[in-house]
Amino acid sequence: MNITGRLTRDAEVRTLSNEKQVVNFSVAVNDGYKNKQGEWVEQTAYFDCAYWISANVARLLTKGTLVELTGRISPRAWVNKEGEPKAGLNFHTSNIKLHGGGKRAEAVQATSQSENNGFTAEAAEDFLPF
Template sequence: MLNRVVLVGRLTKDPDLRYTPNGVAVANFTVAVNRPFSNQQGNREADFINCVIWRRPAETLANYMKKGSLIGVDGRIQTRSFEGQDGKMVYITEVVADSVQFLESKGSSQGRGGQDSYSPSPGFQQNQNQNQNQNRNQNQNQFNDNPFSDNGEPIDISDDDLPF
């Protein structure tokens, strides 16, 4: 059996960090996830998914992310129930997050102007370009040092040398 959830969306409000009587951190948060299609009026709708995360990741989420932050959530769906004040059973379905990834740098969601796309900070783009250049240089060096590269001569291999 499999119970796995992966979400990418924006926080609808600041995470609510609390502590159990035993001192264990727990954060509740809601993620707005756009639906992959538009409604009849041409507008995109979103689902608002309740999530919970425990211990150190809960503290990290509450300290570094705020309303509007783009995050990725990896976890599982869980349903719990309790008796409400009116005596009726209350059922809650939520995502219990195993991990939360921060998908944009701090403060980059400010001034988005209603944009739906994610654009990394200029420093991120510059570092990414430097890494691509380094990888390209390494690949060229590896290609030049390859002892099995074709030097223009025919390869002498008998059928007995092949593993299949």
């Protein structure tokens, strides 16, 4: 599955007890439709994302960056401290494509480093495809 959205915060790298590293970040995906009254209704879905292939990508994943992600979605449910049921969506990312627009103003130019790392960056001088 593919999703395209903007990072809601800078990515964080966590090191697990088995020394594996995971990059965690959150993406907001906007969508919309016209209701029966002809009014435009905007909807935003938030995905908590995890990328396990290379922790080096975290430095490029800054708040506001437009990214295209490939991976799989898994739902999660929990009960918060107040006892209220909550739900969310996790996106297990296998490929990240940067489209720019984050905190870093400099252009990023890279190509896929290897078939296994699943990361691609393109020239990103404030280019927005829409």
